[in-house]
Amino acid sequence: MAEVESETDGVARRLATEACDRVRFEEEALELADQVYRVARRLVGSREEAEDLVQDTYARAFRSWRSYTPGTNMRAWLLRILTNLNIDRGRRSQRAPDTTPLEEGDYYLANKVAAAEGEQALDQERVVERLSQDGIVDALSEVPHDFRDVIVLVDIGEFSYAEAAQILDVPIGTVMSRLHRGRRILKQRLAEETVA
Amino acid sequence: MTQDPCEKCEEMLQAYLDRELEPAEVIQAEAHLDSCVYCRRRYRFEASLRRYIRVSASERMPEGLRAKLSELRQLPGA
Numbered sequence: 001m002a003e004v005e006s007e008t009d010g011v012a013r014r015l016a017t018e019a020c021d022r023v024r025f026e027e028e029a030l031e032l033a034d035q036v037y038r039v040a041r042r043l044v045g046s047r048e049e050a051e052d053l054v055q056d057t058y059a060r061a062f063r064s065w066r067s068y069t070p071g072t073n074m075r076a077w078l079l080r081i082l083t084n085l086n087i088d089r090g091r092r093s094q095r096a097p098d099t100t101p102l103e104e105g106d107y108y109l110a111n112k113v114a115a116a117e118g119e120q121a122l123d124q125e126r127v128v129e130r131l132s133q134d135g136i137v138d139a140l141s142e143v144p145h146d147f148r149d150v151i152v153l154v155d156i157g158e159f160s161y162a163e164a165a166q167i168l169d170v171p172i173g174t175v176m177s178r179l180h181r182g183r184r185i186l187k188q189r190l191a192e193e194t195v196a
Numbered sequence: 197m198t199q200d201p202c203e204k205c206e207e208m209l210q211a212y213l214d215r216e217l218e219p220a221e222v223i224q225a226e227a228h229l230d231s232c233v234y235c236r237r238r239y240r241f242e243a244s245l246r247r248y249i250r251v252s253a254s255e256r257m258p259e260g261l262r263a264k265l266s267e268l269r270q271l272p273g274a
Contacts, residue, residue, distance in 0.1 A: 026269045033265055037257040051261055058265045106206035110241040122237035128244045133252040140253055154214065155246060156253050161216050180210065186249075 025065045029058065032075050039079060039157040042140060043086055043149060053089075057082040076159065079167045083149065106180075109187040131190055139189035147182030150175055155183075202228075202235045209239055213246060 036057065041050040060081050061068075068077050105111075113130075114122055121127050140148060153164040154175075161179070165172040205228060211217050212225040229236050 030262065030265060030269075033262055034257045037261065038254050041255045042253055047255075047258065051258060051264075054257075054261065055264060055268065059268050062268055106210055106242075107238050109245070110238045113241070114237075119234075119237060122241045125240070125244055127241065128248045131248065131252075136249055136252040140249075152253075156250055158250075161214070176211075179214075180207065183210065187245075 021070075022065055025068060025070075026062060028074055029061055029065075029078060032078060033058070035075060035157065036078050036082065039152055040082055040086075042137075042152040042156055043083070045141065053082060053086060056085050060085065073163065075157075076163045076167055079153070079157065079159075080169075083167055104184060104188050104191075106184060106187070108184065109191045112191045135190065135193045139186055139193055142189050143182050143185050147178050147185060150178040151182045151186060154179055202232060205232070205235050209235065209242065213239075213242055 033054070037050060037054050040053045040057075041047065044050050044053055057078060061078055068074065110122055113127060117127075140151070143151065149168060150164055153159045153167060154161065159167065161172050161175050164179075165175045168175070208217070208221065208225050208228075212222065217225060229239055
């Protein structure tokens with residue numbers, strides 16, 4: 001009888017430990033919700049879509065919490081789920097690498113400002129504030145998805161190249177080249193909309 | 197100022213801003229920025245632009261979404 005009780009105690013203890021781990025996981029994931037939403041919002045077209053995507057991400061994360069390895073980067077883990085769900089939704093149909101626009105150089109926008117205002121204008125910290133916030137959001141939304149995903153992860157989500165590669169499941173060299181081209185496209189759009 | 201003497205530095209500057217250069221490359225990049233006014237101005241511009249894009253494109257999570265996410269915790273696990 002004592003052995004049976006002890007076995008029951010063992011099971012109960014394991015269940016209690018698992019429940020604690022699960023609660024800890026859920027709390028940690030919820031603390032990251034703001035950051036996850038911020039990235040989601042720029043990956044999709046509307047606030048509603050972003051809310052849906054984040055909810056689906058958390059529903060899946062809470063179901064598959066055991067596949068998360070404690071101590072690893074949970075924010076990247078959540079974003080991996082989110083980007084996969086986003087791809088599953090079929091928004092990749094717009095992908096068309098052959099038709100991606102030709103982009104100018106990295107300094108294109110800076111050179112435009114310098115040409116309009118003089119080289120010294122670039123020394124001013126606030127020179128970029130001539131760009132409207134809406135203009136930036138619009139320009140970003142016009143960058144093709146593959147490039148935009150990387151810009152959003154690195155420039156808004158503040159992920160490293162390696163983390164972005166892990167999230168998107170592409171080689172790090174792909175992250176670097178997409179980031180490079182994407183930023184150039186973005187700056188060209190910004191120059192067209194706000195400086196030219 | 198139509199000619200660009202430092203086009204080759206553009207790519208290095210982006211990786212420098214991303215803090216993705218190797219230590220030796222960081223030293224090289226900083227030495228170049230110290231000596232080149234053209235690139236230093238563009239570095240300042242690019243750094244401000246990065247910050248401004250991050251701030252402009254960041255949207256706070258809507259009120260209520262956190263509660264909806266918390267509710268998902270109550271569902272039985274699969």
